[in-house]
Amino acid sequence: MSQKKNQVETYNEFQQTIMAEMQHAGRDLTVYLEQGFDWMQLSEICKGLEAGIDVSRYAKKEYFFLQMEQLRLGLEEGIDITSYENPTYEHLVMAEIRQAVSEGIDLLPYVKSVTDGRILREIRLAILH
DSSP states (O other): OHHHHHHHHHSOHHHHHHHHHHHHTTOOOHHHHHTTOOHHHHHHHHHHHHHTOOGGGTOOTTSOHHHHHHHHHHHHHTOOOGGGOOTTSOHHHHHHHHHHHHHTOOOHHHHTTOOOHHHHHHHHHHHHO
16 A cells, blocks of 8 residues: 555646546556556546546557547447547547548548548538538
8 A cells, every 4th residue: 555655646746636536436547657648648548437438449658648539439429439449540530530430421431541630521521411
């Protein structure tokens, strides 16, 4: 217990707050803190844990927090995130693929040549209408 207490004392104030909230909820974030996730990534992991989803799908250092958010939202919506579970996709691309999947649209053929989420949005809206 004292070793864990000493570890908590080395975390910044935000991390300590998250740790306290998650420990109060019966969850332990120590493993994520020790892996070096930044505070925004930790926030997305916390949101996923609170929602009861499988955070292992996106709790990976190669994802920027905005990418993690898109993966988390997809999991919370119950959609298959496999099509955009790719750290090379920027978050706006992920957002458009997520939205398209929920609308039954396949944007993947366009993602190979279009890497701008705003253009993908226009394509998605054109297909939808």
